[in-house]
Amino acid sequence: MALIDFFKKIEPDKKKSPFLHTLYDGFFTFAYTPDTVTSGKGVHIRDGMDLKRTMVFVVLAMQFCYLFGTFNIGHQHFVALGQHTGLLEGFHLKLVHGLIKLLPIFVVTHVVGLGIEFWYAARKGHAIEEGFLVSGALIPLIMPPDLPLWILAISVAFAVIVGKEAFGGTGMNILNIALLCRVFVFFAYPTEISGDQVWVSAVADGVANYGWWHTTVFNGFFESIGWSTFQPGSPVVDAFTGATPLGLAAAGGWEAVTDVYTTSQMWWGTIPGSIGESSKPLILVGVFILLSTGIASWRIMVSMFIGGAVMAMLLNIWGANPFMEVPWYYQFYMGSFLFAMAFMATDPVTAASTNRGKWVYGFFIGFVGMIIRVLNPAYPEGWMLAILFMNVFAPLIDHYVLQANISKRLKRA
């Protein structure tokens, strides 16, 4: 126990430096589960599950999305340039390019988000809560790879301060933090997160533009071992548009989509899009982890799928434009439905909190989201807005479920 003695020795004084102590406490309880015992009245033994473990399982479930997302940033970049178009060709370049894009996003998200969390925890004098572990892991996955970091920093700060701390911290927020962060970018800086030009990184002006890391550090390294290198100034191929399947579908229906992307491309995720949402099988691995451990609500996932499918079928029947005629099952190949279902809708704090309420909540996310996606020309994808919309309605849904319970009890008397 030498290490723990060292940790105990460096503990800062709580009164003299509350911020340092909060910080210390956060890291210490991360390294060691504390030695607190149950009180003398009430339960004497406690379940081995705590909030840290709950949160970390969600983060673990999205690790495959991180792996693939990183690689796909690079892959899409080189496909646009017409270089290394095979999936595994130029693997080292794609990976390095992905990391160069993703790591700053990840770091900025966490420095800003956790920094605010720590500061509020110190100010309020309570322990650091784990809520931002999941939000912080989700935010990079739902951003476009080229998002300027200062915009990211502002949106994370907005989401954490206005979305969470203003309501009292972890467990009290009404809106999903990660989505609030994204929606902030979406409305404040729409050109950075919509249209065809933002989903493929580093090709903004029609040529590949690289930074110091690419040209100096890694090109030098790759050259020295004889591997292929980044080629600054390479033009994009003529056929490149950068459009996502949803953009294509909105313009020309399923045929327009399949002209550019195959269904298996969409399924496996080698298409442009937000960083982590493109690969369906890897999201399904996450879904499996979340459901088999019982951490996320299967009720929300199932009902959201039903809601989306029902609306898509209704739109098929209506069939007034090519987008509506996209076969309902193909709607799930495009866009971020699965990612939103697995990681966003199931956030327990902002979802409905009763089991019956979860059915209604999930169903309407699917239903409303599909309406936004297909019928609203201004928004290419619907889940972000649908989930935030239903976040607001979740307390109302719960209210009616509880009222039913109450009136049932009254009637019984």
Added chain:
Amino acid sequence: MITLALVAALFLLGVILQVADNMLRIEAKETGADKTGVNYSIFPNFGDMFSPKTPPFVGNAPYFHLKRGFDIPVEGVPHSEVEEAPRGNTFAIQPPNFIGMSPIPKMEVAVGDEVKAGDHLFFDKKRPAIHYVAPVSGEVISIDRGAKRSIARVDILADKEQKHRELPSFDEAEGSREDLVNFLLDTGAWTLIRQRPFDVVPEPTDQPKAIFVSTFDSAPLAPNLNLAVRGQEAAFQKGLDILNKLTEGTVHLGLDARGDEMPAAVYSEAQNVQLNWFNGPHPSGNVGVQIHHVDPINAGEKVWTLSVHDVLVIGRLFTEGRYNTSRVVALSGSEFKAPRYVRTYQGAKIGDLVKEELTDTKIRLISGDLLSGVQKNEEAFLDFYDDQVTSVEEGDHYDMFGWLVPSGIRPSVSRTYATNVIFSDTKIKVDTNTHGEKRAFVVTGQYEEVLPMDIYPQHLMKAIMANDFERMEGLGLYELTEEDLALCEFACTSKQPLQAILREGLEEMRLQG
């Protein structure tokens, strides 16, 4: 043409069946027969078709298969042998055990007095009719005072030969209910009855809607109550007969249908009571859960509950003609060298019971079970209604990255511990570590998973915290006491003190009247 006639005939038959079914149901509801849980519809219950088969010994009595709940597999289950020679030298009655009692009861004895078992010790100043009596005969050796001169404990050093107070006469055949109530008040047996809501000793003027006795305890390491009645069959049945005189309603007995073995015959063949069988994980043995399924408590209604031990004491008033608190107490938990049962009297000193029985680790002793008992030490005494001393190792140790890769197996309802899922029956050595820090409510739906009642515990807790009386009442506060929420508190990811919050709400409602 023939097909059309066939379809019409089938349709007609369907309508007739449906109407008949509805009429049966309405009739069952009017007479109150549907409350017993028997399916009075002519169609089989959809749920019944898929639930496991009813055990054969249940017969036609109502049978409840509760699916939600959790059995925590804990090491230290007591062996089913009872050490019959009574243990213990010192016994105590502790006024704080009785919720709502005035903190300074009026003493009827002084230090140094000799008392017989059943002699009055003190009475509640708010309700002077209710006498609290000596569990054993002996000398009053001390009257301990707590904060603000409240009386915390009255200790009695027991005689070697137990002497019993001569009871007032009561004509069982002729006596009215009022006479019986007065008799129970005078003998002290009244204090053995607990009233729901609030878990308090009932008012002498009250009429309960029904009386419930659970004949099994499903909590982890709980005592086997079949052992408690062995050789006391007549007293138990007599106790039930007496309870029948106290209520216009029904006396309900909750029976254990969890195993393949039938419970003791005195339970399953009890007379003049309604038998209700319960199968399923803990808390199926909690009387509160049983009440919820058989005849739930509504606002303004009162239900009485008794433990098996208390029914025995009441029965013995008539079969033996004396107040005899002899009871079987379980010594359970991994820190006993040989967990087993001993015979003693009510309110025994814990040190007397556990002497030379414990291992050498740092131990917490509990009066009651692991989920809703109270921490004690060897100098302290078993609480009034408790029949169990539980030992558990103190868990005041750090665990490196314990939230991710714990150093030992921990009990958990969560499926994130693969070992708990695969080896779900393996007994685990538990300790008192909280395995994490207190947090705000984040995870939803987890309490409902372990509480087989139509109640939303998390919303009820929030209603209590917000002091929303109407909502507390509406969401079923009256149906719960601490032990019913104990498993939810165990499972709580946010480590919230649910039982303490619940009691806060109950107290507020009780004081509102």
